[in-house]
Amino acid sequence: MTVIEKLFLYLRKQHIYIDKKEFTFQFESHPEYPSLLAVSDTLNFFNISNGALHVDAVDFKLLPKTFFTKLQETNTDTLTLVETKQSDNQYRIYQGSKVKTVSRDSLLQKWKGIVFLIENSEETRTHSTKIKEKHILLLLSLLSFTFLLQYSFKNFAQLSFLMFPILGILLSLAASKKVFNFNNSFLNQFCNGSETRSCDTVLDSSQWKIFQKINLSDLSIAFFIAQFFMFFISEATQSLTYYFEIQKIVLLTTFPIVFLSVYYQKFSIKKWCPICVSIAGIIIIEALFVYVNYGTTFLLFDFYQFNRYVFFSLLSLLSWYVVKEQFIIRNQLKSELIQVNRFKRDYTIFKTVLTSKNAYTIPKTAISLGNANAELKLILITSPFCGYCEEPFRMLLRLLEQYKDRLCVELVYNINLEKIDVGAKLMLQNMLYIQQEFGNQKYVEALNYWYEVKDISLWLKKYKFKFDTKTIDKTLLTQRSWCVANKLTFTPCLFINEFQFPKQYSLNDLPFFIEDALEDFANNPAISRKAVNRVGTIINSI
Structure with missing residues (x-):
């Protein structure tokens, strides 16, 4: 069982469900991959609270029913998922590919005093109720295939033959797991469960000259796919008898390859x-x-x-090569993207680029959300009428919700009041009035409502007040003048404290740097998440 599989087992036990593919991609893209710090930061990216801490043996009973820990196994540290059974003295541990039950005394003998916990708060607790479209399509396809078999084939003996090419296709695809970038603990155990078993060694070997050009798994895929589809084509053309006559010849020609393969595995490799x-x-x-x-x-x-059978066999082989090539290209691009992201998400590099430009003095008239005294401030130059500003605003709200008192978000409006109509100007004035008179919560509600309806007249029906607009206009003009003076002609534009967010990065990259930025700008090692997560050896590669 891989670390990812154990982690998702832990999450399911905590009733937390997230996209496994997206998590794996973000995890592998982390600069510290494959450390536990990378796991922790990726969980933070999904807004899942987590942390590593020291726990002495005397406090072992206080731990939750499920947790990650490091156990000393001979000379290596192993990341282990521990689950308390109904009896307090018995624990189920998921270690490597093994699952076993041990006593508390046995567990404490290997105890290193370090645990990694995930919090199952109400904010992160979700339920797996979503059925993906691909699952529905797969179910419908299977039902359709079942009805097709039921009404098309009356001879059970002929129909039973069909399960062989189906099994053959599945096994052939499993042999090509590297092409699909597929990793499964059961399959790995099946292929490499002992010193005498290794699918990769056999399949990747090129000692046979024929397999330097055509892989054994490629031949088997083409062979079974041709069998499968020609079975239906023969039934449709009422020539199944000829189909089985051809199978006599085709299967006979495979015997030399089968026996040579067995000989090759037994005596060569x-x-x-x-x-x-x-x-x-x-x-x-x-x-x-x-x-x-x-x-x-x-x-x-x-x-x-x-001849028809040979044609479809060659067509199957050619089609597989086209599909295989596309998967190989996709895997290469994904691997390159992961490497680029690891470089790009390195905070040291990001900070160097961030602070390489001149610092700005942010206007004091900015709308402040969150903790106004926080060391880290995110300033968004925005406009309610900018279609690209909604997503950055919502992202900042999510960060503000996640980090609460440790963060401040400020908004500066870059709007030319002379070039907007009366209704838009009135809406903008009311928006700032709401913030000044009713506070940030009402202001955020009003702005969210605007992004929801995007209709000025509809918005003014709900949020229209009578007030003196002179002060509001002065604030807007001050913010606009500051933007013009600093040649900030576009929205959205983000600042981290006094530094403009680098153009080399996307605004969507911001969440990957928040943890480090909070630690860096706060300059408080006592609350450093790296200091917490790097307790003992827990942050070593996993």
Whole structure:
């Protein structure tokens, strides 16, 4: 069981459900990957509270029912998921690919005093009720396929043959797991469960000259796909008898490859590929099925039928190569993107770029949300009429909610009052009046309502007041003048304290730097999340 699999098992037990693919991508993109700090920061990115801490053996009973810890195993530290069973003296531990039950005394003998906890607060607790479209499509496809088999095939013996190419396709795809970038603990255990088993060694070997050009897994995929589709084509053209006659020839020609593959694994590489052996077993069972049910003689050979089968086999191989190439390119691009993100999300590099430009003096008329005395301030140059400003504003609100008193968000309006109509100007004046008279909560509600309706007349029906606009206009003119003086002609524009957010980065990158920025600008090692998460050896690579 991989660290990601154990982590998501932990999350499910805490009733927290997030996108596994997105988490894995963000985790692998972290500059500190694969450390526990990367896990912690990625969980923070998903707004899931977590932390590492020291726990002495005397306080062991106070731990929650499920937690991560480091156990001393010989000379290595192993990240382990621990789950308390109904009996307080028994614990289920998920360590590597093994799951076992141990006593408390046995667990404490390997105890290093370090745990990693995830908080299942009401804010992060969710339920897995969403059914993805692809799952619905898959279910409908399976139902449709079942009805197709039921009404199209009356001969059960012929229909039962179909399960062999289906199993063959699944095993062949498993053999090509690297192409799909697929990692599964059960499959890894099946392929590499002992010193004499290694699918990768066998499948990646090029000792046979033929496999330098054509991989064994490629041949098996094309072989079983051709079998599968030609079965239906033959049924549609009422030529299933010829189909099984062709199988006699095709399966016979595979025997030399099957036996050579077994010989090659046994005596050349001296390692077994369980997937390859399973595929060989399916081919042998298919041959027995065909020869037992349709005889061993070749009485109904038809050159047209045979040529059609060869054509679809080659077409299957060609199609697979096209699909395989696209997956390889996709994996390469993903790998390069992860490497770029690791470099890009390095806070030291980000800070160097951030502070390389001149500092600005932010106007005192900015609208302040959050803790006005916070060391870290995020200033957004914005406009309610800017379509691109909504998402950065909502992102800042999420950060403000997550970090509460440690952060301040300020808004500066960059709007030319002379170039907007009367209704827009009235709406803007009312918006600032709400903030000044009713506070930040009402102001945020009013702004959210605007982003929801985006209709000035509708908004004014709900938020229109009578007041002296001179003070409001003065504030807006001051903010506009500051923007013009500093040549800030576009919105949205973000500042971190007095420094403009680098153009080399997207505003969406901001959440990746917040933890480090809070620590950096606060300059308080006592609350440093790196200091907390790097307790002992817990931050070593996992």
